[in-house]
Amino acid sequence: MPVIWDIIEFLRDLILWITGMWLFKSTTPPMPTEVFDKEWRITPWGQKEVILQKLKDYVPGNPQIKSIRVFLHGPVGAGKSSLINFINSVFQGHITSLALADSAIAGESFTIKYQTHKIEKGNHGIYYPIIFNDVMGLEERSGKGVHKDDIINALKGHVKEGYKFNPMSPLSEDDPGYIKIPSSEDRVHCLVSVMPADKMAFLREGVIQKMRDIRLAAADMGIPQMVILTRVDEACPSVRKDIKNIYLSKYIKEIEKCSIQLGVPVNCIFPVRNYHEEIDLDKDMDVLLLKALKQMVDFGDDFLKAMEQS
Ligand SMILES: Nc1nc2c(ncn2[C@@H]2O[C@H](COP(=O)(O)OP(=O)(O)OP(=O)(O)O)[C@@H](O)[C@H]2O)c(=O)[nH]1
Ligand SMILES: [Mg+2]
Helix, strand or coil: CCHHHHHHHHHHHHHHHHHHHHHCCCCEEEEEEEECCCCCCCCCCCCCCCCCHHHHHHCCCCCCCCCEEEEEECCCCCCCHHHHHHHHHHHHHHCCCCCCCCHHHCCCCCCCCEEEEEEEEECCCCCCEEEEEEEECCCCCCCCCCHHHHHHHHCCCCCCCCCCCCCCCCCCCCCEEEEEECCCCCCCCCCEEEEEEEHHHHCCCHHHHHHHHHHHHHHHHCCEEEEEECCCHHHHHHHHHCHHHHHHHHHHHHHHHHHHHCCCCCHHEEECCCCCCCCCCCCCHHHHHHHHHHHHHHHHHHHHHHHCCC
């Protein structure tokens, strides 16, 4: 039996390696199992509680704003809703399902409404001042997936809670779902592009182009941006074996380079493994997430302070 598993693992590596040739547009991509001797990014393994506490104690640096708004976008099935569930789970101390996630039915987006997700503090209807917006996924063809202009509208704060996205046409000013004069709180304070590490090779140019356009619009508004690389366990067998191999994996390092095509510096790209089959929290997976979340909050808070001064 172990021989069969070895063969299966070998075939899996081979498929990933061939995918890698395409992904990295190189003739010698690293084998998915290849690892560095030393972590290429220092990770505070064991510091989960310290980082979590800092986030729990966070107070927005601009007194006019109650909550920092983090906006997640990306291709269909990238793991946007799973990421919100993951964040909520870590704060609640057990696995939760705040945003509905699904196994990307027939390649179509499962999330179709504009929803704000809040993280509850205890059970008293009190929330942490960090809120998340999850949107329908992006698709290559026009008329499919969320319209990029709707995302740009959302960044400016024009989209009402509960608005049902229409892939055929973006929200217009006379639509009841349009907020004509958005407040500073309606605006987005940090833009997060969620990218599936295992599907980077198959992302269509049309999707990448839409993401680039959104990033440029966000940059024009001064909104800070970062990338979360999900599904890293599906992309790399050594990471699947042990999440602590994340910054040892040559394969993940290469994928990170690829996401620069989105125009985000490497130090703004954070690989994360979402909860997917687990029923209990894992402190190492949590540390990776919390480091990324801390960065989102720090970036968003800088933006809040800049808004106050302008
Ligand atoms: N193995 C693995 N699966 C993941 C991970 N993140 C998400 N998934 C799975 O990927 C599928 C899609 O996840 P969702 O969170 O629904 O993705 P989404 O980006 O919200 O998708 P849409 O709303 O359809 O655009 C689900 O089956 C998740 O369980 C991950 O890090 N690893
Ligand atoms: Mg979703």
